[in-house]
Amino acid sequence: MQYQSQAVAKPYFIAAIGLFVGQILFGLIMGLQYVMGDFLFPAIPFNVARMVHTNLLIVWLLFGFMGAAYYIIPEESEHELFSPKLALLMFWIFLVAGAATIVGYLMVPYAALAKYTFNDLWPTMGREFLEQPLPTKLGIVVVALAMLFNITMTALKGRKTSISIVLLMGLWGLAVFFLFSFYNPSNLVLDKYFWWWTVHLWVEGVWELILGALLAFVLIKVTGVDREIIEKWLYLIIAMTLITGIVGMGHHYFWIGTPEYWQWFGSVFSALEPIPFFMMTVFAFNMVNRRRREHPNKAATLWALGTGVMSFLGAGVWGFLHTLAPVNFYTHGTQITAAHGHMAFYGAYVMVVLTIISYAMPMMRGRAANSEKSQVLEMWSFWMMTVSIVFITLFLTAAGILQVWLQRVSTTPLGFMAAQDQITLFYWMREFTGLIFLTGLVLYIISFFVGGESKEAA
Amino acid sequence: MNNIENQRSQFIRPCTRVWLGLLALTSVTYSIGRMELGGTQIVMLVLIITFIKGEMVAGFFMGLRRTSLLWRAIMASWLLIVGGGIAIAYLTGLK
Amino acid sequence: MSTQTLTLDSHKAGTPPGDLAIWFFIFAELLAFGIFFLSYAFARAHNVELFNESQQHLNRESGAVNTVVLITSSYFVVRAVAAIREGLSRQCAHWLAGAIGLGGVFLVIKLFEFHAKFSAGISLSTNTFYMFYLSLTIFHFMHVILGMVILAAVMLKARRGGYSAEHHTGVETGASYWHMVDLLWIILFPLVYVIR
Numbered sequence: 001m002q003y004q005s006q007a008v009a010k011p012y013f014i015a016a017i018g019l020f021v022g023q024i025l026f027g028l029i030m031g032l033q034y035v036m037g038d039f040l041f042p043a044i045p046f047n048v049a050r051m052v053h054t055n056l057l058i059v060w061l062l063f064g065f066m067g068a069a070y071y072i073i074p075e076e077s078e079h080e081l082f083s084p085k086l087a088l089l090m091f092w093i094f095l096v097a098g099a100a101t102i103v104g105y106l107m108v109p110y111a112a113l114a115k116y117t118f119n120d121l122w123p124t125m126g127r128e129f130l131e132q133p134l135p136t137k138l139g140i141v142v143v144a145l146a147m148l149f150n151i152t153m154t155a156l157k158g159r160k161t162s163i164s165i166v167l168l169m170g171l172w173g174l175a176v177f178f179l180f181s182f183y184n185p186s187n188l189v190l191d192k193y194f195w196w197w198t199v200h201l202w203v204e205g206v207w208e209l210i211l212g213a214l215l216a217f218v219l220i221k222v223t224g225v226d227r228e229i230i231e232k233w234l235y236l237i238i239a240m241t242l243i244t245g246i247v248g249m250g251h252h253y254f255w256i257g258t259p260e261y262w263q264w265f266g267s268v269f270s271a272l273e274p275i276p277f278f279m280m281t282v283f284a285f286n287m288v289n290r291r292r293r294e295h296p297n298k299a300a301t302l303w304a305l306g307t308g309v310m311s312f313l314g315a316g317v318w319g320f321l322h323t324l325a326p327v328n329f330y331t332h333g334t335q336i337t338a339a340h341g342h343m344a345f346y347g348a349y350v351m352v353v354l355t356i357i358s359y360a361m362p363m364m365r366g367r368a369a370n371s372e373k374s375q376v377l378e379m380w381s382f383w384m385m386t387v388s389i390v391f392i393t394l395f396l397t398a399a400g401i402l403q404v405w406l407q408r409v410s411t412t413p414l415g416f417m418a419a420q421d422q423i424t425l426f427y428w429m430r431e432f433t434g435l436i437f438l439t440g441l442v443l444y445i446i447s448f449f450v451g452g453e454s455k456e457a458a
Numbered sequence: 459m460n461n462i463e464n465q466r467s468q469f470i471r472p473c474t475r476v477w478l479g480l481l482a483l484t485s486v487t488y489s490i491g492r493m494e495l496g497g498t499q500i501v502m503l504v505l506i507i508t509f510i511k512g513e514m515v516a517g518f519f520m521g522l523r524r525t526s527l528l529w530r531a532i533m534a535s536w537l538l539i540v541g542g543g544i545a546i547a548y549l550t551g552l553k
Numbered sequence: 554m555s556t557q558t559l560t561l562d563s564h565k566a567g568t569p570p571g572d573l574a575i576w577f578f579i580f581a582e583l584l585a586f587g588i589f590f591l592s593y594a595f596a597r598a599h600n601v602e603l604f605n606e607s608q609q610h611l612n613r614e615s616g617a618v619n620t621v622v623l624i625t626s627s628y629f630v631v632r633a634v635a636a637i638r639e640g641l642s643r644q645c646a647h648w649l650a651g652a653i654g655l656g657g658v659f660l661v662i663k664l665f666e667f668h669a670k671f672s673a674g675i676s677l678s679t680n681t682f683y684m685f686y687l688s689l690t691i692f693h694f695m696h697v698i699l700g701m702v703i704l705a706a707v708m709l710k711a712r713r714g715g716y717s718a719e720h721h722t723g724v725e726t727g728a729s730y731w732h733m734v735d736l737l738w739i740i741l742f743p744l745v746y747v748i749r
Contacts, residue, residue, distance in 0.1 A: 232574045240581055261677045261684045264596075268588050275581060462639050470635050477628040480739075481621060488617040491747035494609075504743045511739045519627050520732045521725075526567035532580065540587045544744060547594030551601045 001363045003074040005081035010364050011091050012067030013357045017445065019060035019098070020350075024438050026053040031431040035424050044106065051131050052105055057345060058129065058199070059098050062140075064353030065210055066094075066147055069171060071360045072217050073151040076167075077158025082150050090143045090150075097139040101132055123184055127191075129199045130181045137181055144175040162231040163220075166238055167213035173206030189257035196252045203315075203344070204245040208276060211311070211352045212237045215284065215304060218359045222301050223291035233283045240276040248273045251323045255332060263325035270323040274316030277348075284308030297362060297369035299378040303355035306386060310347025318343050318393065330408050335400035335423070343393040346385075354444075361448070371452030378447040384440030391433045399426035476518040483507050501548050505541045512537045570634070571726035579733045582696070586737050589692070590744060593685045600681055605749050607682035612669065615662050616746040620738060622662070626655035627735040630704070630728045633711075640718035642711050649708040652731065656701040663694055686745055693737055700734045703727045 001007065030049040032039050037046075074081050081087060104113045110131070117133030119125045124134055132140070148171060155164050180197040216234045220227055250266030284305050295301065318340040322331040331337070358378065362370050369375065407419040414422070487507055490500060516533045517523035523530070569576055597604040633648035670687070677684050707727040710716065716724055 236574055236577050239578055243581070243585065259678045261688065264592060264684065265688065268592055269585070271588065272581075272585055275584075465635065465638055469638075470632065473628065473631045473635075477624065477631075480624045484617065484620045484624065484742075487743050487747055488613070488620075491613050491617070491743075494749065496605075496749040501748050504747055508740055508743050512736055515627065515732055515736045515739060519631050519735070520729055521570045525569045529567075529569055529576075536580075536583050536587060540590050540740065543591040544594040544748070547591070547598045548748065550595075551598035 001366075002078075003080050005084040005087075006071050006074050006360075007364055008081065008084050008087040008091070009067040009071035009360060011088070012063050012070065013361060015091070015095055016060045016063035016067060016353060017357070019056050019063065021441060021445070022102075023053055023056035023060060024434075024441055026056065028431065028434050028438065031427065031434050034420075034427040035431065048105055048110070051110075052102060054129055055105075055131060056102070061349050061353060063094070064349075064357070065171065065174070065207075066090075066143075068210075068214050068353065068356045068360075069147065069151050069167060071356070071364075072167060072214070073154050073164055074158075076161045076164040076217070077155050079154055079158030082153035082157070086146055086150050090146045093139060094143045097136050097143075101136045104133065105131070122182070124182055127181075127184070127195055130195070132181075140178065141175070144171075144178065148172060148175060161227070162234055163213050163217050166209050166216075166234060170206045170209030170211075170213060173209065174202060177201045177206065192256045193253070193258060196249060200249055200252055201246070203349070204249050204273065205241065207349060208241040208245060209238055211307075211348055212241070212280065214352050214356050215280065215307060218300060218304050218355055219284065219287045221359060222295040222297060222304065223287045224293035224295075225287050225290050229290075230287060233279070233287075237276050237279050237283065240272075240279060244269050244272040244275060248323075251325075251328065254325050254328055267324045271320060273323075274312065274320050277312040277316040281308035281312045295369070297359060297375070299370070299375045299382070300355060300359035302379055302382055303351060303358045306382060307347070307351040307355055310343065310351055310386060310389075312347075314340065314343030314345070314347035314389075314393070318397075321397075330404050331400065334403050334407075335396045335426075336404070337400075339393045339396035339400055342396065343389055346389045351386075370447070371450065373452040374447050374450040377443055377450055381440045381444035381447060384443065385437050388433050388437035388440060392430050392437070395426045395430040395433065399423040399430075402426070473518050476514045480511055480514060483511050498549070498552070502545065505545055509537050509541050512541075569729065571729040572722055575726045575729055579729060582733060583737075586692075586740075589689060590740060593689065593744065596681055596685065603680060604682045607680065607686075608746070608749055611686065611746055612666050613746050615666050616742050619659050619662050620742045622655050622659045623735045623738050626652040626659070627732050629655065630731050634721075634724055634728050637711065637716050637721040637724045638718060642714050642716060645716065645724065646708050646712040649704050649711065653701050653704050653708065656697055656704070659697055660694065663690065663697075666690075689741060689745060693734070693741060696734050696737070700727075700731045703730055 026049050029040060029044060030046060030053055033046045033049060040049075070081060070087055104117075108116070110126075113133060114120075114125050117125075117135055119134060122134055124137060125131055130137075148168075151171070152168060155168060177197050180194050183194050185191050185194070212234050216230050219225065220230050247265050248270035250262045251270040253262035253266055285308065288301060288305060322328050322336050322340065362368065370378070402423050403419050406414045406422055407416060487504055490504060513534065516537075517530070520533075522533055629648045629652040633645045633652065636642075636644035636648055667687075667690075670683075675683050675687075677687055704727050707724055710723060
């Protein structure tokens with residue numbers, strides 16, 4: 001670690017991993033509810049479990065991105081963080097607000113929560129992923145703006161690199177698009193139209209900038225390849241992301257009352273969305289193959305390569321599977337979507353956050369890399385989680401294909417619940433694989449506490 | 459000075475000829491459009507003209523004719539796939 | 554890539570003129586437009602009469618004039634590259650200014666065309682033909698603007714004497730992108746305005 005203030009990233013990373021565990025636990029609860037409908041009812045109904053599962057995912061990824069920004073920006077700018085105190089204060093505000101929100105979801109009925117939190121003054125609740133009460137949403141804005149102020153000031157005072165510029169663009173975009181969560185027109189089509197701008201213009205647009213920047217940073221560090229080469233790749237990836245992702249987002253507009261041309265725009269542009277992800281894969285492998293040093297942190301390199309491959313498979317290939325309008329006509333909102341969602345989020349964003357944690361945590365603990373023993377354990381956890389998610393995706397894809405067939409294609413179509421009954425086998429297999437994922441996650445956490453002889457600080 | 463003379467004869471003059479050629483071919487395409495001609499043969503002619511124009515721009519203006527085979531092949535296959543696809547689509551539309 | 558020796562010899566290495574990155578970008582753009590062109594062609598195959606009928610309402614003259622304008626402006630850019638290869642910064646900037654001016658002419662003609670269509674009440678939702686006509690040409694329109702911005706940046710640097718006979722990758726990079734914009738219109742014009 002080159003600058004003292006980079007250490008503020010540590011609590012962010014720890015909180016991220018803690019919430020990650022919570023997300024997986026609620027995922028398992030929900031997975032079981034797919035096949036045992038009244039499991040934990042009425043304490044945790046399915047809709048609440050689902051809300052907690054998805055909200056925790058987004059919040060812990062945000063913790064991860066913020067931690068990454070606080071770690072990367074000072075090092076790239078060659079300047080101490082503008083205000084480490086502000087960063088720490090924001091950490092506690094975000095953590096307390098996040099925890100209070102989850103407790104609220106679990107303790108009071110959602111309608112009551114809405115009433116207590118002034119939702120009637122400014123209705124924003126009740127939409128998927130944007131369920132947070134108004135005070136939480138405002139808190140997120142405050143935290144995000146304070147972070148942006150903090151890191152932008154740092155970047156302005158120091159060296160400006162492509163990585164920090166792209167990272168700042170991504171984070172600013174993140175904050176701007178979050179503002180659409182406050183906009184809730186009463187026209188249902190318009191509501192849906194703008195609803196997609198928050199989470200989905202993140203994952204198909206600005207988050208890809210963050211992803212590219214984090215990957216580029218770690219690759220520079222572990223491979224020692226010239227910054228110039230890595231930056232050229234980064235710019236290419238960013239350009240392709242923006243060309244394809246922004247209009248490609250139209251693949252969400254197919255059947256929600258928007259004009260028909262969205263079927264063309266969405267199909268054509270989103271068919272190109274795999275390109276930037278493919279470029280990221282080629283980028284990661286190319287840089288590692290051309291490496292000019294052997295960095296002792298093998299685990300971080302593995303995570304970086306994994307991000308390249310899994311983001312292409314999950315976001316690129318599994319997204320393309322059902323992105324063309326004539327295909328989506330049948331697959332819309334089935335388990336195929338769930339399959340894509342799981343592998344894309346894991347492959348792109350979970351893995352990139354784990355990549356930067358894997359690289360930065362040892363540094364913040366005063367060593368270039370963890371001990372051999374610790375790294376072996378971390379790599380085991382990498383393979384367990386990654387293979388599990390591949391199988392979860394395959395099972396859900398199988399479930400989805402069957403569901404589409406039974407419910408929408410066959411000459412004697414079944415109702416939704418009747419079709420669900422026919423695919424329980426896949427849900428059981430998914431749940432079992434989820435347990436293996438959890439085991440991998442536990443191993444991952446244990447790897448932080450495995451001692452042994454660590455590598456010298458670089 | 460030798461170099462400059464070299465570049466004039468090998469770069470500017472061919473490109474000037476290409477420019478004039480492009481203008482001529484454009485007027486052919488436009489005339490076909492103005493007469494509202496259609497049918498398979500006419501459309502194939504238009505597509506071949508377009509392919510030639512594309513190769514002229516790529517080869518001379520963009521300078522691909524002095525690059526390795528790979529680059530020229532990528533550009534030529536893009537033009538062929540797009541042009542061929544348009545031709546196939548036109549033929550399927552006839553039935 | 555960064556060390557371009559004088560004129561023609563540099564190309565013998567086998568890489569195209571300009572920064573290699575712009576070529577990745579150009580081919581990605583060509584891919585996007587290619588898919589769009591083919592979508593048009595196959596959508597037309599399903600709806601030949603509608604497309605033939607609607608096509609008659611297009612202003613073929615302005616399409617043809619715009620082809621000439623872009624081809625000529627591309628030629629100006631060729632002259633700009635030739636000028637800087639001889640180290641003539643001022644001439645380079647002048648040719649680029651001409652190319653940018655012609656880009657502006659293209660935009661103005663296109664705006665008249667759009668204005669006529671929009672005031673006739675035509676929109677993306679009128680029918681499949683107009684959906685394609687408007688989105689293809691607007692998408693291309695935005696690329697013309699981007700190309701002009703790139704050329705303007707190159708021109709300003711050339712005017713400041715920022716390029717030389719030895720180092721002018723930037724000029725070739727901008728030129729390559731502008732030729733691509735021209736190339737796309739060369740296909741778009743017959744496809745949308747002529748083929749029937």
